[in-house]
Amino acid sequence: MKIATWNVNSVRARMPNILTWLKTSSPDIVLFQEIKCETSAFPAFEFEALGYKSHALGQKSYNGVAILSRFPIEDTLEHLPENENDPQSRYLEATIQGLRVASLYLPNGNPVTLDPFQSPVQFSDKYLYKLVWMERFQKHAAQLLNKEHPIIFGGDYNIIPEAIDVYDPKGWELDALYYSNSRAAYRSLINLGFTEAFRTLYPHQKNSFTFWDYQAGAWPKDNGLRIDHFLLSPEAADRMITCTIDRTPRGEEKASDHTPVLLELQI
């Protein structure tokens, strides 16, 4: 079973790139983030023509997540518990072939503070939203773990886990993606018992980025970040075969600023 996660930065603007990539990579399940359209505008028919069922959770202009699958998508959950009234579409969970799979788009959270010179530090509303979102996600993840099913949480976590995952760690210390509280929250999530697929397989591999900013020549200079991750429950980790980052789509015309991550499971 091949499962991919990809922040496409607008599904409609990215259709030519996505269709090309689907044909060459041929994943069984795809987790999209930032589809940036309402559910009714999701191009389900075009994916259906390639053999994919889909379930989209859209939103006007911003955010939005979706799942494509060659197999039936069942028992969908469109919000984290406690986030039922959140207007931001960032979480979609479903059962596919006995796997509990989620496509998640964690809040960016910048800026961390409104006034960087203020002491003590006062977090911005955006950063507090990120921290609360992570707390709710962790609570939900802990409950799901108890069921002892294979779980795959894939998506844009907007978290740089460690120094090896960013081209300039010093320069990113005050950014919400690398801020100490963000990394601490991510660590405590993993410490519930999840396996982060890529870094577990390749503990020391540098320049394994999944995102390069559109600005300042980040892509040609390889000034990237590794912020798109797969977290696996023990029952899923037992079946892990490979996890790879496919840089090819980032180098093409009209590319998303993220590139896909692929996970292969024995199933």
Add this chain to the structure above:
DNA sequence: ATGGTTGTTGGACAA
């Protein structure tokens, strides 16, 4: 120091 880019939109805002 500022600007550098892309997408949704039709002016900011988000990333």
